[in-house]
Amino acid sequence: MKGIIGxxxxxxxxxxxxxxxxxxxxxxxxxxxxxxxxxxxxxxYTALQLAFxxxxxxxxxxxxxxxxxxxxxxxxxFVKEFRNYSLTKALGETISVDIFSxxxxxxxxxxxxxxxxxxxxxxxxxxxxxxxxxxxxDRSRAPGSIGNSSxxxxxxKGMRMAGRMGNDRxxxxxLKVLKVFPDxxxxxxxxxxxxxxxxxxxxxx
Amino acid sequence: xxxxxxxVHEQLAAKTELPKFKAGDNVTVNYKIVEGGKERIQSFRxxxxxxxxTGQTATFTVRKISDGVGVERLFPxxxxxxxxxxxxxxxxxxxxxxxxxxxxxxxxxxxxEKRIR
Numbered sequence: 001m002k003g004i005i006g007x008x009x010x011x012x013x014x015x016x017x018x019x020x021x022x023x024x025x026x027x028x029x030x031x032x033x034x035x036x037x038x039x040x041x042x043x044x045y046t047a048l049q050l051a052f053x054x055x056x057x058x059x060x061x062x063x064x065x066x067x068x069x070x071x072x073x074x075x076x077x078f079v080k081e082f083r084n085y086s087l088t089k090a091l092g093e094t095i096s097v098d099i100f101s102x103x104x105x106x107x108x109x110x111x112x113x114x115x116x117x118x119x120x121x122x123x124x125x126x127x128x129x130x131x132x133x134x135x136x137x138d139r140s141r142a143p144g145s146i147g148n149s150s151x152x153x154x155x156x157k158g159m160r161m162a163g164r165m166g167n168d169r170x171x172x173x174x175l176k177v178l179k180v181f182p183d184x185x186x187x188x189x190x191x192x193x194x195x196x197x198x199x200x201x202x203x204x205x
Numbered sequence: 206x207x208x209x210x211x212x213v214h215e216q217l218a219a220k221t222e223l224p225k226f227k228a229g230d231n232v233t234v235n236y237k238i239v240e241g242g243k244e245r246i247q248s249f250r251x252x253x254x255x256x257x258x259t260g261q262t263a264t265f266t267v268r269k270i271s272d273g274v275g276v277e278r279l280f281p282x283x284x285x286x287x288x289x290x291x292x293x294x295x296x297x298x299x300x301x302x303x304x305x306x307x308x309x310x311x312x313x314x315x316x317x318e319k320r321i322r
Contacts, residue, residue, distance in 0.1 A: 009206050010206040012214070014213070014217055015217075015283065019284055019286035026206075026210065186213065188213065
Protein backbone atom coordinates (compact mmCIF):
# COMPACT_ATOMS: atom_id res chain seq x y z
CA MET A 1 0.00 0.00 0.00
CA LYS A 2 1.09 3.54 -0.60
CA GLY A 3 -0.52 6.73 0.54
CA ILE A 4 -0.22 10.42 1.20
CA ILE A 5 -1.84 13.09 3.36
CA GLY A 6 -3.61 15.92 1.58
CA UNK A 7 -5.91 18.87 1.95
CA UNK A 8 -9.19 19.03 0.08
CA UNK A 9 -9.19 22.23 -1.98
CA UNK A 10 -12.58 22.05 -3.63
CA UNK A 11 -14.55 20.70 -6.53
CA UNK A 12 -14.74 21.58 -10.18
CA UNK A 13 -15.31 19.73 -13.41
CA UNK A 14 -13.15 18.89 -16.37
CA UNK A 15 -13.88 17.54 -19.82
CA UNK A 16 -12.92 14.06 -20.89
CA UNK A 17 -11.56 13.64 -24.42
CA UNK A 18 -14.94 12.35 -25.56
CA UNK A 19 -16.56 15.56 -24.37
CA UNK A 20 -18.12 14.23 -21.18
CA UNK A 21 -17.99 16.56 -18.23
CA UNK A 22 -16.54 14.85 -15.17
CA UNK A 23 -16.98 16.20 -11.66
CA UNK A 24 -13.70 16.08 -9.79
CA UNK A 25 -12.09 17.18 -6.56
CA UNK A 26 -8.79 19.02 -6.30
CA UNK A 27 -6.64 17.79 -3.43
CA UNK A 28 -3.37 19.39 -2.43
CA UNK A 29 -1.43 16.30 -1.40
CA UNK A 30 1.94 16.39 0.21
CA UNK A 31 4.84 16.81 0.23
CA UNK A 32 4.89 14.59 3.30
CA UNK A 33 7.96 13.86 5.40
CA UNK A 34 8.69 10.41 6.77
CA UNK A 35 9.02 11.11 10.48
CA UNK A 36 9.27 7.55 11.75
CA UNK A 37 9.87 4.14 10.22
CA UNK A 38 8.23 1.38 12.23
CA UNK A 39 9.66 -2.10 11.81
CA UNK A 40 8.61 -5.61 12.71
CA UNK A 41 11.49 -6.09 15.15
CA UNK A 42 11.10 -2.90 17.13
CA UNK A 43 7.40 -2.11 16.93
CA UNK A 44 5.83 -5.43 16.00
CA TYR A 45 4.48 -4.14 12.68
CA THR A 46 5.77 -2.24 9.68
CA ALA A 47 4.52 1.23 8.95
CA LEU A 48 5.60 4.67 7.84
CA GLN A 49 4.68 7.71 9.83
CA LEU A 50 4.05 10.66 7.51
CA ALA A 51 3.70 14.30 8.51
CA PHE A 52 2.09 17.10 6.51
CA UNK A 53 1.72 20.85 6.89
CA UNK A 54 4.06 23.09 8.86
CA UNK A 55 3.33 24.68 12.18
CA UNK A 56 5.40 27.11 14.20
CA UNK A 57 7.66 26.10 17.05
CA UNK A 58 5.56 28.29 19.30
CA UNK A 59 2.64 25.96 18.80
CA UNK A 60 4.62 22.78 19.32
CA UNK A 61 5.69 21.03 22.47
CA UNK A 62 9.33 20.22 23.13
CA UNK A 63 8.73 16.53 22.53
CA UNK A 64 7.18 17.29 19.15
CA UNK A 65 10.07 19.53 18.14
CA UNK A 66 12.59 16.85 19.03
CA UNK A 67 10.59 14.11 17.34
CA UNK A 68 10.58 16.07 14.09
CA UNK A 69 14.19 17.08 14.54
CA UNK A 70 15.12 13.41 14.15
CA UNK A 71 13.79 13.62 10.61
CA UNK A 72 15.44 17.04 10.20
CA UNK A 73 12.21 18.86 9.56
CA UNK A 74 10.09 21.56 11.13
CA UNK A 75 7.15 20.62 13.37
CA UNK A 76 4.16 19.41 11.42
CA UNK A 77 0.45 19.78 11.93
CA PHE A 78 -0.84 16.41 10.78
CA VAL A 79 0.70 13.02 11.41
CA LYS A 80 -0.65 9.76 10.08
CA GLU A 81 0.65 6.24 9.93
CA PHE A 82 0.40 4.06 6.84
CA ARG A 83 0.81 0.34 7.45
CA ASN A 84 2.83 -1.89 5.13
CA TYR A 85 4.03 0.90 2.86
CA SER A 86 5.03 -0.53 -0.49
CA LEU A 87 7.78 2.00 -1.21
CA THR A 88 10.90 1.85 0.90
CA LYS A 89 11.57 5.26 2.37
CA ALA A 90 14.09 6.26 5.00
CA LEU A 91 13.63 8.66 7.88
CA GLY A 92 13.47 12.27 6.67
CA GLU A 93 12.67 11.49 3.04
CA THR A 94 9.75 13.25 1.41
CA ILE A 95 6.83 11.67 -0.37
CA SER A 96 5.13 13.77 -2.97
CA VAL A 97 2.05 13.39 -5.09
CA ASP A 98 3.90 11.77 -7.99
CA ILE A 99 3.59 8.37 -6.30
CA PHE A 100 0.22 8.33 -8.04
CA SER A 101 -0.25 8.51 -11.75
CA UNK A 102 -3.12 9.22 -14.06
CA UNK A 103 -5.64 6.40 -14.26
CA UNK A 104 -4.90 4.90 -10.84
CA UNK A 105 -7.78 3.76 -8.69
CA UNK A 106 -7.38 5.16 -5.21
CA UNK A 107 -9.16 5.21 -1.88
CA UNK A 108 -9.79 8.50 -0.14
CA UNK A 109 -10.37 8.71 3.60
CA UNK A 110 -11.84 11.79 5.22
CA UNK A 111 -14.17 13.05 7.89
CA UNK A 112 -17.61 13.95 6.62
CA UNK A 113 -19.24 17.29 7.29
CA UNK A 114 -20.98 17.41 10.64
CA UNK A 115 -24.74 17.74 10.28
CA UNK A 116 -25.60 18.17 13.97
CA UNK A 117 -28.59 16.49 15.62
CA UNK A 118 -30.76 15.16 12.83
CA UNK A 119 -34.01 13.28 12.68
CA UNK A 120 -34.52 9.83 11.21
CA UNK A 121 -35.67 11.06 7.81
CA UNK A 122 -32.38 12.75 7.06
CA UNK A 123 -30.14 10.49 9.14
CA UNK A 124 -31.45 7.06 8.15
CA UNK A 125 -33.57 7.75 5.10
CA UNK A 126 -36.92 6.97 6.75
CA UNK A 127 -39.89 8.10 4.73
CA UNK A 128 -41.75 9.66 7.64
CA UNK A 129 -45.09 8.64 9.01
CA UNK A 130 -48.47 8.70 7.44
CA UNK A 131 -50.12 11.40 5.48
CA UNK A 132 -50.31 15.09 5.91
CA UNK A 133 -54.10 15.09 6.02
CA UNK A 134 -56.73 12.82 7.65
CA UNK A 135 -56.35 14.38 11.04
CA UNK A 136 -52.59 13.91 11.32
CA UNK A 137 -50.42 16.76 12.20
CA ASP A 138 -46.86 17.30 13.43
CA ARG A 139 -45.95 13.74 12.40
CA SER A 140 -44.76 13.85 8.82
CA ARG A 141 -41.08 13.32 9.77
CA ALA A 142 -41.63 11.11 12.82
CA PRO A 143 -39.96 7.66 13.14
CA GLY A 144 -43.17 5.74 13.85
CA SER A 145 -43.16 2.64 16.03
CA ILE A 146 -39.82 1.58 17.47
CA GLY A 147 -40.75 -1.92 18.57
CA ASN A 148 -43.28 -4.45 19.79
CA SER A 149 -45.52 -4.46 22.81
CA SER A 150 -45.25 -6.86 25.76
CA UNK A 151 -43.29 -9.57 23.93
CA UNK A 152 -40.09 -7.68 23.93
CA UNK A 153 -40.90 -5.06 26.48
CA UNK A 154 -37.80 -3.26 25.42
CA UNK A 155 -36.33 -1.50 22.46
CA UNK A 156 -33.78 -3.57 20.56
CA LYS A 157 -30.21 -2.41 20.46
CA GLY A 158 -29.18 -0.65 17.31
CA MET A 159 -32.68 0.75 16.66
CA ARG A 160 -32.19 3.62 14.26
CA MET A 161 -33.19 6.86 15.88
CA ALA A 162 -32.47 10.56 15.70
CA GLY A 163 -29.06 11.75 16.78
CA ARG A 164 -25.79 13.26 15.79
CA MET A 165 -25.09 12.87 12.09
CA GLY A 166 -21.95 13.37 10.09
CA ASN A 167 -18.45 14.00 11.36
CA ASP A 168 -17.67 10.35 10.65
CA ARG A 169 -14.49 8.90 9.22
CA UNK A 170 -15.39 7.56 5.80
CA UNK A 171 -13.40 5.74 3.15
CA UNK A 172 -14.42 6.15 -0.47
CA UNK A 173 -13.13 3.42 -2.74
CA UNK A 174 -12.68 3.29 -6.46
CA LEU A 175 -11.98 6.94 -7.18
CA LYS A 176 -10.03 7.52 -10.38
CA VAL A 177 -6.99 9.75 -10.52
CA LEU A 178 -7.75 12.09 -13.41
CA LYS A 179 -4.63 14.22 -13.32
CA VAL A 180 -1.52 14.83 -11.23
CA PHE A 181 0.31 18.15 -11.09
CA PRO A 182 3.60 17.43 -9.31
CA ASP A 183 4.85 21.05 -9.36
CA UNK A 184 1.80 22.29 -7.47
CA UNK A 185 1.24 19.07 -5.49
CA UNK A 186 -2.30 18.90 -6.84
CA UNK A 187 -4.10 15.70 -7.60
CA UNK A 188 -7.47 15.50 -9.32
CA UNK A 189 -9.71 12.61 -8.32
CA UNK A 190 -13.06 11.81 -9.84
CA UNK A 191 -16.19 12.60 -7.90
CA UNK A 192 -16.50 13.99 -4.43
CA UNK A 193 -14.48 13.24 -1.31
CA UNK A 194 -15.66 13.44 2.31
CA UNK A 195 -15.38 16.63 4.32
CA UNK A 196 -15.44 20.34 3.83
CA UNK A 197 -12.87 22.36 1.90
CA UNK A 198 -9.47 22.58 3.61
CA UNK A 199 -10.15 19.39 5.54
CA UNK A 200 -7.51 16.71 5.78
CA UNK A 201 -7.90 13.62 3.61
CA UNK A 202 -5.78 10.54 3.13
CA UNK A 203 -5.25 9.18 -0.35
CA UNK A 204 -4.08 5.61 -0.60
CA UNK A 205 -3.79 2.86 -3.13
CA UNK B 206 -9.63 27.49 -3.89
CA UNK B 207 -10.29 29.81 -6.84
CA UNK B 208 -6.58 29.93 -7.60
CA UNK B 209 -6.30 26.17 -7.60
CA UNK B 210 -9.33 25.78 -9.84
CA UNK B 211 -7.94 28.37 -12.20
CA UNK B 212 -4.58 26.66 -12.31
CA VAL B 213 -6.10 23.28 -13.05
CA HIS B 214 -8.17 24.64 -15.90
CA GLU B 215 -5.29 26.59 -17.33
CA GLN B 216 -3.40 23.33 -17.57
CA LEU B 217 -6.21 21.37 -19.13
CA ALA B 218 -8.23 23.80 -21.17
CA ALA B 219 -7.50 24.10 -24.84
CA LYS B 220 -10.29 25.91 -26.51
CA THR B 221 -11.29 27.66 -29.67
CA GLU B 222 -12.74 31.11 -29.13
CA LEU B 223 -16.47 31.53 -29.27
CA PRO B 224 -17.99 34.85 -30.39
CA LYS B 225 -19.17 37.09 -27.61
CA PHE B 226 -22.90 36.85 -27.08
CA LYS B 227 -25.39 37.40 -24.31
CA ALA B 228 -28.96 36.62 -23.35
CA GLY B 229 -31.42 37.55 -26.09
CA ASP B 230 -29.05 36.92 -28.95
CA ASN B 231 -29.90 34.44 -31.66
CA VAL B 232 -27.13 31.89 -32.14
CA THR B 233 -26.45 28.70 -34.02
CA VAL B 234 -24.48 26.15 -32.05
CA ASN B 235 -22.74 23.51 -34.12
CA TYR B 236 -21.92 20.57 -31.90
CA LYS B 237 -20.55 17.14 -32.50
CA ILE B 238 -22.66 14.10 -31.84
CA VAL B 239 -21.72 10.47 -32.17
CA GLU B 240 -24.31 8.51 -34.09
CA GLY B 241 -23.78 4.83 -34.77
CA GLY B 242 -20.06 5.09 -34.15
CA LYS B 243 -19.75 7.99 -36.56
CA GLU B 244 -19.25 11.58 -35.60
CA ARG B 245 -21.22 14.32 -37.25
CA ILE B 246 -22.12 17.91 -36.62
CA GLN B 247 -25.59 18.98 -35.66
CA SER B 248 -26.68 22.58 -35.38
CA PHE B 249 -29.06 24.06 -32.87
CA ARG B 250 -30.41 27.50 -33.61
CA UNK B 251 -32.29 29.53 -31.07
CA UNK B 252 -32.31 32.42 -28.63
CA UNK B 253 -29.87 32.50 -25.75
CA UNK B 254 -31.94 32.35 -22.58
CA UNK B 255 -29.15 32.88 -20.10
CA UNK B 256 -25.45 32.69 -19.43
CA UNK B 257 -24.70 30.90 -16.20
CA UNK B 258 -21.62 30.25 -14.07
CA THR B 259 -18.08 31.50 -14.15
CA GLY B 260 -14.76 30.33 -15.48
CA GLN B 261 -14.38 27.02 -17.19
CA THR B 262 -17.60 25.52 -15.92
CA ALA B 263 -19.83 28.29 -17.27
CA THR B 264 -22.76 27.28 -19.47
CA PHE B 265 -25.35 28.91 -21.69
CA THR B 266 -28.89 27.88 -22.49
CA VAL B 267 -30.39 28.12 -25.95
CA ARG B 268 -34.14 27.92 -26.53
CA LYS B 269 -35.92 27.28 -29.74
CA ILE B 270 -39.42 26.32 -30.79
CA SER B 271 -39.36 23.02 -32.61
CA ASP B 272 -42.69 21.88 -34.13
CA GLY B 273 -44.55 24.08 -31.70
CA VAL B 274 -42.74 22.65 -28.70
CA GLY B 275 -40.21 24.69 -26.79
CA VAL B 276 -36.82 22.99 -26.65
CA GLU B 277 -33.99 24.18 -24.42
CA ARG B 278 -30.44 22.95 -24.59
CA LEU B 279 -27.65 23.75 -22.20
CA PHE B 280 -24.09 23.96 -23.53
CA PRO B 281 -20.90 24.29 -21.49
CA UNK B 282 -18.83 27.13 -22.95
CA UNK B 283 -15.68 25.05 -22.93
CA UNK B 284 -17.10 21.76 -24.09
CA UNK B 285 -14.86 20.09 -26.67
CA UNK B 286 -18.04 18.95 -28.40
CA UNK B 287 -18.92 22.47 -29.48
CA UNK B 288 -17.51 22.88 -32.93
CA UNK B 289 -18.46 26.51 -33.42
CA UNK B 290 -21.05 29.13 -32.53
CA UNK B 291 -22.47 31.64 -35.00
CA UNK B 292 -24.01 34.85 -33.82
CA UNK B 293 -27.01 35.50 -36.06
CA UNK B 294 -28.83 38.37 -34.39
CA UNK B 295 -28.13 40.63 -31.47
CA UNK B 296 -31.25 40.95 -29.37
CA UNK B 297 -32.51 43.97 -27.52
CA UNK B 298 -33.47 42.80 -24.04
CA UNK B 299 -33.51 44.36 -20.61
CA UNK B 300 -32.78 41.28 -18.52
CA UNK B 301 -29.92 38.85 -18.11
CA UNK B 302 -32.18 35.81 -17.72
CA UNK B 303 -35.07 35.55 -20.13
CA UNK B 304 -37.17 33.04 -18.23
CA UNK B 305 -40.30 35.01 -19.11
CA UNK B 306 -40.01 33.68 -22.67
CA UNK B 307 -41.04 30.25 -21.42
CA UNK B 308 -44.55 31.42 -20.68
CA UNK B 309 -44.89 33.21 -23.98
CA UNK B 310 -45.56 31.82 -27.40
CA UNK B 311 -45.97 33.04 -30.94
CA UNK B 312 -45.60 36.71 -31.65
CA UNK B 313 -45.24 37.62 -27.99
CA UNK B 314 -42.13 35.47 -27.69
CA UNK B 315 -40.24 37.54 -30.23
CA UNK B 316 -37.11 39.41 -29.26
CA UNK B 317 -36.44 42.78 -30.85
CA GLU B 318 -33.27 42.99 -32.84
CA LYS B 319 -30.70 45.54 -31.87
CA ARG B 320 -29.62 47.75 -34.74
CA ILE B 321 -25.90 48.21 -34.77
CA ARG B 322 -24.79 51.37 -36.49
